[in-house]
Amino acid sequence: MTQAPHISGLSLPTRDYELNLNYLNEVGEGSLPTPKQEQFHVMVNNPDPLKRMKHTVFAGGFGTGKTDALVIEALAQTLLVPGNLGLIGRKTIDSFRKSTLETLLRLAPPGSIIRHNKTEHEIEFINKSKIVYMQLDAGRDAVDRIKSMNLGWFAVDQLEEIDQEVYLAAQGRLRRKGSNRCDFHTVNPAGHDWIWRIWVNGEAPDGEALEYGLIESITWPENVPGPKDDAEVAAHSDNPYLPADYIRSLLAYPERWKKRFVHCHWDSFEGLIWPEFKEGMHFVARFPIPRAWPRYVIMDYGYRNPTAILWATVSPHGQIFVYDSHYRAGWRIEHHVPVIRAKCGHHVIKDWLADPSISKQGFDGKTIASEYQKFGINWHPANNDVGAGINRVGEYLTPDESDKCRLYFFSDLPDKEEFLKEMGGYVWKDIKVGSDQPDPEAPKKKNDHFMDVLRYAVMWIHNTFAPMHGSTDAWDEVWGGAWESQDNSNYDWVSEA
Numbered sequence: 001m002t003q004a005p006h007i008s009g010l011s012l013p014t015r016d017y018e019l020n021l022n023y024l025n026e027v028g029e030g031s032l033p034t035p036k037q038e039q040f041h042v043m044v045n046n047p048d049p050l051k052r053m054k055h056t057v058f059a060g061g062f063g064t065g066k067t068d069a070l071v072i073e074a075l076a077q078t079l080l081v082p083g084n085l086g087l088i089g090r091k092t093i094d095s096f097r098k099s100t101l102e103t104l105l106r107l108a109p110p111g112s113i114i115r116h117n118k119t120e121h122e123i124e125f126i127n128k129s130k131i132v133y134m135q136l137d138a139g140r141d142a143v144d145r146i147k148s149m150n151l152g153w154f155a156v157d158q159l160e161e162i163d164q165e166v167y168l169a170a171q172g173r174l175r176r177k178g179s180n181r182c183d184f185h186t187v188n189p190a191g192h193d194w195i196w197r198i199w200v201n202g203e204a205p206d207g208e209a210l211e212y213g214l215i216e217s218i219t220w221p222e223n224v225p226g227p228k229d230d231a232e233v234a235a236h237s238d239n240p241y242l243p244a245d246y247i248r249s250l251l252a253y254p255e256r257w258k259k260r261f262v263h264c265h266w267d268s269f270e271g272l273i274w275p276e277f278k279e280g281m282h283f284v285a286r287f288p289i290p291r292a293w294p295r296y297v298i299m300d301y302g303y304r305n306p307t308a309i310l311w312a313t314v315s316p317h318g319q320i321f322v323y324d325s326h327y328r329a330g331w332r333i334e335h336h337v338p339v340i341r342a343k344c345g346h347h348v349i350k351d352w353l354a355d356p357s358i359s360k361q362g363f364d365g366k367t368i369a370s371e372y373q374k375f376g377i378n379w380h381p382a383n384n385d386v387g388a389g390i391n392r393v394g395e396y397l398t399p400d401e402s403d404k405c406r407l408y409f410f411s412d413l414p415d416k417e418e419f420l421k422e423m424g425g426y427v428w429k430d431i432k433v434g435s436d437q438p439d440p441e442a443p444k445k446k447n448d449h450f451m452d453v454l455r456y457a458v459m460w461i462h463n464t465f466a467p468m469h470g471s472t473d474a475w476d477e478v479w480g481g482a483w484e485s486q487d488n489s490n491y492d493w494v495s496e497a
């Protein structure tokens with residue numbers, strides 16, 4: 001095993017003694033890193049600067065040593081560069097104190113810390129470097145404080161808990177001269193979220209793909225019986241130091257939980273609200289919509305959060321087709337209205353639906369609904385029964401025995417990327433480890449604007465539209481009826497305008 005040069009025996013040449021930075025076992029004795037931990041350090045702080053990753057994620061299950069690796073790397077970046085400044089944190093400061101901070105103070109070499117200001121959340125080291133730790137929620141206070149920093153590195157323990165906005169704010173402050181200017185993080189896989197898109201699916205900013213590094217570590221492989229003894233742990237686990245009975249206890253948890261926290265699965269579809277959704281099945285080519293098909297406009301209003309709007313139509317047999325979209329944050333009502341009118345064109349809209357909250361009065365006594373009424377748009381309050389809506393959308397996404405569904409989306413939907421991001425991140429609230437309670441029947445309330453709109457649309461159409469009996473294949477009518485007769489007068493081509 002090639003020892004990464006900064007993991008142990010770290011020497012500060014400006015001092016007359018040597019500080020030793022080591023991994024420690026439960027009794028405080030020095031220990032070697034696991035192979036995955038070592039790969040992580042080499043990726044972040046390779047002796048060859050050209051081979052270092054600027055942005056690194058250590059993803060893994062429970063017990064794989066992610067937090068220890070994060071803290072050792074943070075201390076290395078701090079102690080190797082005099083006068084450095086690093087930022088480390090979690091979504092909540094309470095979680096950070098109970099886990100990450102305790103680990104940092106335990107692994108910091110004796111004599112390396114000269115001051116710990118618990119009020120300001122600042123630790124100063126013997127070489128005049130500092131670590132600032134803080135709560136990394138999406139509040140403006142956190143983002144504004146980050147934007148005032150001149151960072152050499154930053155690290156997040158459980159990156160999947162924070163918003164991408166916070167990550168980008170910190171990434172934009174990596175400007176300290178003489179430092180590596182890098183970020184590194186731990187992650188428990190959480191489905192197809194923004195982390196998956198960047199580090200796993202390769203959607204890094206243009207020209208920067210080679211700067212993003214990923215380490216994946218499993219607690220125990222799938223389809224392998226639980227270990228009988230520690231020798232089997234060493235043979236199969238990415239952390240050979242784990243006790244066999246600990247791994248056996250993890251394998252007793254629900255399957256959905258094991259996929260994420262034991263097997264390091266990103267594609268843990270059991271956590272998705274609508275695992276029935278398949279891009280290849282539910283996105284279809286645009287076709288001419290018959291004029292007789294009713295049309296609906298459905299909105300989830302937001303200002304700081306995006307306003308999300310979908311346009312939908314329904315076939316005589318009850319198949320819903322979402323054919324247009326609008327998704328913008330920071331726009332006022334008068335900016336949305338021209339876009340809405342342009343997308344509706346000359347078509348008759350049967351119903352306008354929106355989140356019932358738009359009828360709530362603000363401090364000035366006005367409502368969002370009344371402001372839209374000034375422009376001639378009257379929204380009906382949608383059914384916001386979350387549980388029933390989730391169930392109904394799932395039914396419409398599920399194919400019948402002939403592989404036909406009751407809910408489709410045009411493949412050239414203008415905001416398809418945002419829609420897919422939300423669909424991939426629309427997950428149930430986490431199972432609490434050790435809890436005897438059943439899985440929570442509520443989604444995480446985050447980046448779900450199109451998902452809310454989808455619930456409103458399907459619930460309304462299901463409850464108000466009476467489909468014809470017989471085949472549910474809308475294409476038989478559209479293509480057969482239109483093109484065999486060479487008469488297209490009853491069909492409209494819907495543009496993206």
